[in-house]
Structures are given as C-alpha cells and as structure tokens.
Amino acid sequence: MLINGGCPKTALSIKDALEALEGRWxxxxxxSLxxxxxxxxxxxxxxxxxxxxTLSKELKSLESNQLIKRTVYDTFPPTIEYSITEHGRSLENVLNALHYWGLLHRQKILG
Amino acid sequence: MLINGGCPKTALSIKDALEALEGRWxxxxxxSLxxxxxxxxxxxxxxxxxxxxTLSKELKSLESNQLIKRTVYDTFPPTIEYSITEHGRSLENVLNALHYWGLLHRQKILG
Incomplete structure (x- = not known):
C-alpha cells in the first residue's frame, strides 16, 4: 500500500507538489541547473x-515558486544568469525517485 | 548537488518518468486506487x-503504461473496475517524495 493510501491530506500535499512542478520541463x-x-x-x-x-515561461514559473533565482550582472551588454535555490535543491529526493522509477519503467514498457 | 547532476543519461530516465506521469492527475x-x-x-x-x-483520458493512458488494470465483470449491467498494478505500486517512492516535498513547499510558499 502506498503511504497513507487515499488520505485526503496526503493527496493535498501531493497535489501541491504536482501543481508547482507541472509539465515535463x-x-x-x-x-540542468x-x-x-x-x-x-x-x-x-x-x-x-x-x-x-516554453523555456521562458517555465523559468518565470520556477522563479515565482522560489525554485530558481534570476541574477542580472551589470556588464555590457548585461548578463542574465539562472541558479537553483536551496528550495530547488530540496527536490533532490523527488528527482532521485523519478530517476530510479524512470529506469524501471523504460525496462518494463519502453524496453 | 543533485544525483549525477546534469548527466544526460540520468536526464533521460527522469524524462521517461515525467512523460509517463505527465500532468497533475x-x-x-x-x-486514489x-x-x-x-x-x-x-x-x-x-x-x-x-x-x-479528463478522467477517461487519463485512465486510458495509465492502462497503456500498465500502471492500472481495467476489469469488466459479467454482471447485469456489466461492472467495470480499475485496480493499481504492481508496476503502479512501484511508484511508491515517487509519491512519498512528492508528498514530503509538497508539505515543505506549502510551508515555504503557500504558507
């Protein structure tokens, strides 16, 4: 059984996560960052x-969720750089879990 | 640093997972199952x-990825039931990681 299977509160936090991370990008x-x-x-x-x-749209969304930071450097012309925040790095376990499941899924279905 | 940060092979398996699980549903x-x-x-x-x-579309996609099973019972009228497969249950770690991150994210952003 999955954790707290079907519990509405658990479903809510999973929904929060999926909304912040929606889409494949x-x-x-x-x-990448x-x-x-x-x-x-x-x-x-x-x-x-x-x-x-799409990249432009996704970067804005990630910035508004404090997952990345956009920094403008005062060069000529100005340089704009994106970096991952601490909050972004807190997704490590999610990325790990997706990575291992992706390997399993490829073996099983896409094989 | 995230696992194998930026490694193209790791990115590929994450992409596989995201494509199979695309969207918020x-x-x-x-x-739920x-x-x-x-x-x-x-x-x-x-x-x-x-x-x-949307539910109808998502159920078809989940079935084609062998994550759920659709069973038709020979009753009158016929009963159709959906169940999670073993492969579906292998997503437990992903759901766990998303659940915990969703809690963290709600605390940080949605507050």
Missing amino acids: KLLILF STENKRFTEISKTVAGITDK | KLLILF STENKRFTEISKTVAGITDK
Whole structure:
C-alpha cells in the first residue's frame, strides 16, 4: 500500500507538489541547473526539445515558486544568469525517485 | 548537488518518468486506487476537480503504461473496475517524495 493510501491530506500535499512542478520541463530545467548556474541559451542547449517560448515561461514559473533565482550582472551588454535555490535543491529526493522509477519503467514498457 | 547532476543519461530516465506521469492527475488517480479497486464514479469522487472527460483520458493512458488494470465483470449491467498494478505500486517512492516535498513547499510558499 502506498503511504497513507487515499488520505485526503496526503493527496493535498501531493497535489501541491504536482501543481508547482507541472509539465515535463520544470524538473529537467532544475536538473540542468543543479551542476552550475547557466544563461538562457545554455539551459536551452541542455534541455533537449524545449522551445525558447516554453523555456521562458517555465523559468518565470520556477522563479515565482522560489525554485530558481534570476541574477542580472551589470556588464555590457548585461548578463542574465539562472541558479537553483536551496528550495530547488530540496527536490533532490523527488528527482532521485523519478530517476530510479524512470529506469524501471523504460525496462518494463519502453524496453 | 543533485544525483549525477546534469548527466544526460540520468536526464533521460527522469524524462521517461515525467512523460509517463505527465500532468497533475495521473499520480492522484494512482493514489486514489492505492487503497482499493474503484469504479469510474468512485475515482471521480475522490480525485477532487477532475472532469469525466479528463478522467477517461487519463485512465486510458495509465492502462497503456500498465500502471492500472481495467476489469469488466459479467454482471447485469456489466461492472467495470480499475485496480493499481504492481508496476503502479512501484511508484511508491515517487509519491512519498512528492508528498514530503509538497508539505515543505506549502510551508515555504503557500504558507
């Protein structure tokens, strides 16, 4: 049985998490930023298949959920860099669990 | 640092998982089925906010990924019941991790 199977409070916290992380891109962007801070074009290169429009939208959503930080450096022209926050790093267990399940699922279904 | 930060192979397995679980509903449906087998209307009642059209689509997708099983009983009228499979139950760690992170996130952001 899954934890607190069917308990409405547990369902609520899972729903909170799924809403903050909705879609297939946010966790992949966080994963890409987990090694080093990156500029927009650098993220775009490491997250295969994402369009600039979607990346831009997802970065804003991640920033509003305090999962990443956007820093503007006073260079000429200005440099904009994205970094993962402590709160973003707290997703480590989620990424771990998804990684291992993804391996299992590929073996079973996509095999 | 997150596991194998930025490693393309790890990113691929995370992507596989996210594609199979895309959207905010699939994990909530699996969570609802984790305690007992349910009929369509019973699932609909426990997954707050889902429309019948979306539930129908999500059940088909979950079935094609072997995460749930659809059983038709030869009653009059026929009864259709959905149950979670072993492969569905293998998502326990993902649901656990999301549950704990959802609690943390609610505390931090939704407060």
